[in-house]
Amino acid sequence: MFNIWENIRKTAPLIHHITNYVTVNDVANITLACGASPVMADDVEEAAEITQLAAGLCLNIGTLNQRTIPAMLSAARKAKELNHPVVLDPVGAGATKLRTQTALDILQTDSIICVRGNISEIKTLIHGTGNTKGVDAAAVDCVTEENLDHSCEFAKQAAQKLNTIVAITGAIDLVADTKQCYIIRNGHPEMSRITGTGCQCSALVAACIAASPAKPLEAAAVAVMAMGLAGEIAHKHLLPLEGNATYRNRIIDAICHLTAEELTKGAKYEIR
Amino acid sequence: MFNIWENIRKTAPLIHHITNYVTVNDVANITLACGASPVMADDVEEAAEITQLAAGLCLNIGTLNQRTIPAMLSAARKAKELNHPVVLDPVGAGATKLRTQTALDILQTDSIICVRGNISEIKTLIHGTGNTKGVDAAAVDCVTEENLDHSCEFAKQAAQKLNTIVAITGAIDLVADTKQCYIIRNGHPEMSRITGTGCQCSALVAACIAASPAKPLEAAAVAVMAMGLAGEIAHKHLLPLEGNATYRNRIIDAICHLTAEELTKGAKYEIR
Amino acid sequence: MFNIWENIRKTAPLIHHITNYVTVNDVANITLACGASPVMADDVEEAAEITQLAAGLCLNIGTLNQRTIPAMLSAARKAKELNHPVVLDPVGAGATKLRTQTALDILQTDSIICVRGNISEIKTLIHGTGNTKGVDAAAVDCVTEENLDHSCEFAKQAAQKLNTIVAITGAIDLVADTKQCYIIRNGHPEMSRITGTGCQCSALVAACIAASPAKPLEAAAVAVMAMGLAGEIAHKHLLPLEGNATYRNRIIDAICHLTAEELTKGAKYEIR
Numbered sequence: 091m092f093n094i095w096e097n098i099r100k101t102a103p104l105i106h107h108i109t110n111y112v113t114v115n116d117v118a119n120i121t122l123a124c125g126a127s128p129v130m131a132d133d134v135e136e137a138a139e140i141t142q143l144a145a146g147l148c149l150n151i152g153t154l155n156q157r158t159i160p161a162m163l164s165a166a167r168k169a170k171e172l173n174h175p176v177v178l179d180p181v182g183a184g185a186t187k188l189r190t191q192t193a194l195d196i197l198q199t200d201s202i203i204c205v206r207g208n209i210s211e212i213k214t215l216i217h218g219t220g221n222t223k224g225v226d227a228a229a230v231d232c233v234t235e236e237n238l239d240h241s242c243e244f245a246k247q248a249a250q251k252l253n254t255i256v257a258i259t260g261a262i263d264l265v266a267d268t269k270q271c272y273i274i275r276n277g278h279p280e281m282s283r284i285t286g287t288g289c290q291c292s293a294l295v296a297a298c299i300a301a302s303p304a305k306p307l308e309a310a311a312v313a314v315m316a317m318g319l320a321g322e323i324a325h326k327h328l329l330p331l332e333g334n335a336t337y338r339n340r341i342i343d344a345i346c347h348l349t350a351e352e353l354t355k356g357a358k359y360e361i362r
Numbered sequence: 363m364f365n366i367w368e369n370i371r372k373t374a375p376l377i378h379h380i381t382n383y384v385t386v387n388d389v390a391n392i393t394l395a396c397g398a399s400p401v402m403a404d405d406v407e408e409a410a411e412i413t414q415l416a417a418g419l420c421l422n423i424g425t426l427n428q429r430t431i432p433a434m435l436s437a438a439r440k441a442k443e444l445n446h447p448v449v450l451d452p453v454g455a456g457a458t459k460l461r462t463q464t465a466l467d468i469l470q471t472d473s474i475i476c477v478r479g480n481i482s483e484i485k486t487l488i489h490g491t492g493n494t495k496g497v498d499a500a501a502v503d504c505v506t507e508e509n510l511d512h513s514c515e516f517a518k519q520a521a522q523k524l525n526t527i528v529a530i531t532g533a534i535d536l537v538a539d540t541k542q543c544y545i546i547r548n549g550h551p552e553m554s555r556i557t558g559t560g561c562q563c564s565a566l567v568a569a570c571i572a573a574s575p576a577k578p579l580e581a582a583a584v585a586v587m588a589m590g591l592a593g594e595i596a597h598k599h600l601l602p603l604e605g606n607a608t609y610r611n612r613i614i615d616a617i618c619h620l621t622a623e624e625l626t627k628g629a630k631y632e633i634r
Numbered sequence: 635m636f637n638i639w640e641n642i643r644k645t646a647p648l649i650h651h652i653t654n655y656v657t658v659n660d661v662a663n664i665t666l667a668c669g670a671s672p673v674m675a676d677d678v679e680e681a682a683e684i685t686q687l688a689a690g691l692c693l694n695i696g697t698l699n700q701r702t703i704p705a706m707l708s709a710a711r712k713a714k715e716l717n718h719p720v721v722l723d724p725v726g727a728g729a730t731k732l733r734t735q736t737a738l739d740i741l742q743t744d745s746i747i748c749v750r751g752n753i754s755e756i757k758t759l760i761h762g763t764g765n766t767k768g769v770d771a772a773a774v775d776c777v778t779e780e781n782l783d784h785s786c787e788f789a790k791q792a793a794q795k796l797n798t799i800v801a802i803t804g805a806i807d808l809v810a811d812t813k814q815c816y817i818i819r820n821g822h823p824e825m826s827r828i829t830g831t832g833c834q835c836s837a838l839v840a841a842c843i844a845a846s847p848a849k850p851l852e853a854a855a856v857a858v859m860a861m862g863l864a865g866e867i868a869h870k871h872l873l874p875l876e877g878n879a880t881y882r883n884r885i886i887d888a889i890c891h892l893t894a895e896e897l898t899k900g901a902k903y904e905i906r
Contacts, residue, residue, distance in 0.1 A: 104768045111383040111655040112390050112402050116879075118656050118829035123878050128829065129726070129768035130656050133699040136730035143729060143768055155405040155429065157699065182401070185415060186408035225401050283618070285390035285400065327875055331599055333618025334395050335388075335611035339879035346827070346877025383655040384662050384674050427677040427701065454673070457687060458680035496648045496673035496687055555890070557662035557672065603871055605890025606667050607660075607883035 092350040092357070094302045094312045099125035103145035103300035107293065108132045108162050110152025110181065113286025116338065117150075120290045123345040124316070126297035137161040138168035146174055146300030147201075150289055151192055152181035152225070159192055163199060170201035175299040175306065178202045178254075179292035182225045184214030197252060203299060204255040204310045206292040209233055209241075212258050216248050226282075233262045242271040242362045257310050259291055263318065265311040272311040275358040276318025278325045283334045287341070291317040294345070315357040320344035322356070364622040364629070366574045366584045371397035375417035375572035379565065380404045380434050382424025382453065385558025388614065389422075392562045395617040396588070398569035409433040410440035418446055418572030419473075422561055423464055424453035424497070431464055435471060442473035447571040447578065450474045450526075451564035454497045456486030469524060475571055476527040476582045478564040481505055481513075484530050488520050498554075505534045514543040514634045529582050531563055535590065537583040544583040547630040548590025550597045555606045559613070563589040566617070587629040592616035594628070636894040636901070638846045638856045643669035647689035647844035651837065652676045652706050654696025654725065657830025660882065661694075664834045667889040668860070670841035681705040682712035690718055690844030691745075694833055695736055696725035696769070703736055707743060714745035719843040719850065722746045722798075723836035726769045728758030741796060747843055748799040748854050750836040753777055753785075756802050760792050770826075777806045786815040786906045801854050803835055807862065809855040816855040819902040820862025822869045827878045831885070835861040838889070859901040864888035866900070 104127045109117055114130060121128035131140040134157075141147050147169045149162045169176045180193035193215055196202065205212065208227035233241040241258075245266035248256045258264045263274040281287045294313035302309045324340035376399045381389055386402060393400035403412040406429075413419050419441045421434050441448045452465035465487055468474065477484065480499035505513040513530075517538035520528045530536045535546035553559045566585035574581045596612035648671045653661055658674060665672035675684040678701075685691050691713045693706050713720045724737035737759055740746065749756065752771035777785040785802075789810035792800045802808045807818040825831045838857035846853045868884035 106768075110402070112386050114656050115387060115659060115829065119879050119882065122827045122829060127768060127770060129729070130654070130697055131726070131730070132697060133732065135700065136732040139730040139732075140768070153402055153404060156407065157429065157701065182403070185401070186403070186411040188405065188408040188411075226399060283394045285387065285394060331612075331615060331619060333615030335391050335614035335618075338391065339611065339883065340875075342879035343875060343877030346879075347875060382674070384658050387659060425674055425676060428679065429701065454675070457673070458675070458683040460677065460680040460683075496650075496671060496684070498671060555666045557659065557666060603884075603887060603891060605887035607663050607886035607890075610663065611883065 091308050091312060092354045094298055094305065094309050095316060095350045095353050097301040098297050101301045102127055103297060104129060104143060105146045105148055105296050105300060106131065106141050106144035106165065107148045108137065108158060108165060109148065109150035109289065112152055113289040116286050116342065117289050117293045120342050120345055121293050121297060123342050124294055124297050132158045132161045134161040134164050137165040141165040141168045141174065142172065146296045147176040148293055148296035149176065149196055150179040150181060150292060151189055152289060154189065154192055162196060166196055166199040166201040170199055175203040175303055176201045177292055177296040178205045179289060180205060180207045180211045180215060183211040184219060190214055202254045203306050204257055204295055205252055206257040206259065206295050208288065209258050209260055212248055212256060216251055227260060233258065233260050233264060242273065245271050255307055255310050257295060257314055259288060259314060263314045265314055267307045270307065271362050273360050273362060274314050274318060276315050276322060278321045280325060280337060281321045284338045315359060316345065316348060316353060319353060319356040320348060363580050364584060364625045366570055366577065366581050367588060367622045367625050369573040370569050373573045374399055375569060376401060376415060377568050377572060378403065378413050378416035378419045378437065380409065380430060380437060381420065381422035381561065384424055385561040388558050388610065389561050389565045392614050392617055393565050393569055395614050396566055396569050404430045404433045406433040406436050409437040413437040413440045413446065414444065418568045419448040420565055420568035421448065421468055422451040422453055422564060423461055424561065426461065426464055434468060438468055438471040438473040442471055447475040447575055448473045449564055449568040450477045451561060452477060452479045452483045452487060455483040456491060457496060462486055474526045475578050476529055476567055477524055478529040478531065478567050480560065481530050481532055484520055484528060488523055499532060505530065505532050505536060514545065517543050527579055527582050529567060529586055531560060531586060535586045537586050539579045542579065543634050545632050545634060546586050546590060548587050548594060550593045552597060552609060553593045556610045587631060588617065588620060588625055591625060591628040592620060635852050635856060636897045638842055638849065638853050639860060639894045639897050641845040642841050645845045646671055647841060648673060648687060649840050649844060650675065650684050650688035650691045650709065652681065652702060652709060653692065653694035653833065656696055657833040660830050660886065661833050661837045664886050664889055665837050665841060667886050668838055668841050676702045676705045678705040678708050681709040685709040685712045685718065686716065690840045691720040692837055692840035693720065693740055694723040694725060694836060695733055696833060698733065698736055706740060710740055710743040710745040714743055719747040719847055720745045721836055721840040722749045723833060724749060724751050724755045724759060727755040728763065729768060734758055746798045747850050748801055748839055749796055750801040750803065750839050752804055752832065753802050756792055756800060760795055771804060777802065777804050777808060782817065786817065789815050799851055799854050801839060801858055803832060803858060807858045809858055811851045814851065815906050817904050817906060818858050818862060820859050820866060822865045824869060824881060825865045828882045859903060860889065860892060860897060863897060863900040864892060
């Protein structure tokens, strides 16, 4: 399975990102770190044209606005037409009507291969409302060892209802289609103290799927494992005085050096 | 007083930032570093709704535009209605009519609990014009040991005129209401070679006040001391070849580890 | 020639940037690192006013949009009127009609002193179409030791046709006016794995020319050498586990410490 990781470096896919301005630099650098190439363009006048040049599209609604929403929809429609993989990161869905509605509108384009979000965001997309606390998941929603069977079932149902692969990240990550659910236990709790680890994970998902489009479920799972393992490796090398800013850099650095071999050894997952 | 610093980690307030795209990532990471949680949203369609979810609002006009100005005003009005603390960072007020007018318009909403700026920006808000050099204070305006009595008096008058707490940061920082002025001598001159240390300070002010809303003057002063002390600690650990990019990361790292105890020992202030 | 580098620290020119939101933070920090001062402002209501305060203008179309294009044109016209040096970074020209047309429209203002781009972008501006792969140069276009004479000739012709200095960066950098072409062999291949080294180079070009406006060709060449040498120095100090995120910081750090003396020793160039 982990040749998927090598495929990124072999094919160096160009990924079109329409994303938020908070974490965009880290998203671009992690895209380069994994071996893909990023291009950011969010004006409706050129969005479809850029998508046409790219091998994949990553839509992130973290700082959506009236100007970029039409660009996201235009790019999604073009990607659908060209059969390019599109990843949706519904940042903050459930927090406002605009976010929830925009995420649903993007899903309506029927272009999305994978939705990567926290559990509250995904629940919002399924149930119409959620417990999102700003851009973070609500504690009440979280995937735990106790509710794991139920959570896997939810993930598969969400995949069915959304007609996409669903990647739900948190302390335990779930990546599911309608039939299989990867349960992934990589990562480190301190990752939640860095802004944009979720956005970066979505960027890896887009790169992995664009490089291995025939195996989107495995590719999404590999991306989530890679992000988690990078978080572990980076944390191991953190010095006592270093905090979340340096940790951010070291995670991207770890992706830079991560090999398929290390991933094979370090990935902690099961399939249900 | 320094239990104010612990209060952020105890209450983890969600802070809504409408801020500039230059330093937004550092603002998000320092907000997480101090123990609060950031959410960035700047479209008028959702700004008030996000503010409603949050415990505090931080408005920074660093890259204001026709689209985000109405969002700032909408969020400020909602925060006023809900009695949420709002911090204004009037970046570059005095440099252009748009910046000066927008800062004054935001003040007119009567929602602002604290204005954090450099001396030229604050003078602009009081006198209508200033000597701002781009986004930096003019040398002629600066607070010095020589003009300190006069400067404290100015800070208190500014607090009265603006009907807010005023935090004037520079080589010497002043944080004043109409009656008291904290004179703070933390910080390091090299901090001015990093973009956004002012923006980050405003973010800490917002987090501190949101966590201790009953003591806004003390909370603003603690935030300014914390930023300065983090600048000192981070500079001490800088290696000979490291420069402003690494220094930026180490300041956020230092905030990550800063305790109320260290702040009690390291804070250098007097009250006049 | 390398007193040009010292001139930045002596004169601390204020540089107005209208730039993309992907790399803007690095652009601001490298501007500070070299001794200049950045101000970012992209709304048409204030762009000309900010330009008037500044000593130079740097236009970067990396994430251009309908709102910022008029601001770029307005700032360019004001700079032309005031005879301020303007640098254009035509990011992704050739990738979309909007990018190519906007770059040409900006050139039409007759305000540009230097265009800094990759070879595919510059070819697009000359021939109307190019082989840009997203925001990267196409391999087929690249300057190599084999096509160097031809490439220098092209650079001089481009300078004539665009009526600007042309700085073409890549594995080998060319900086040319109509008569002379600097061939620069500084830099490190890993720089291409960091987002925004091109944008940062453009920022250094703007700072160098603003500080030494009488010698724009030499200033542009010095900026390109400084960026390349910083890439070499930073790479030398990279630890085994460090990757592109840390490398990014160390390049800016290296600019922070780079002296005219080191530049004199480290610059690898010839003139044809």
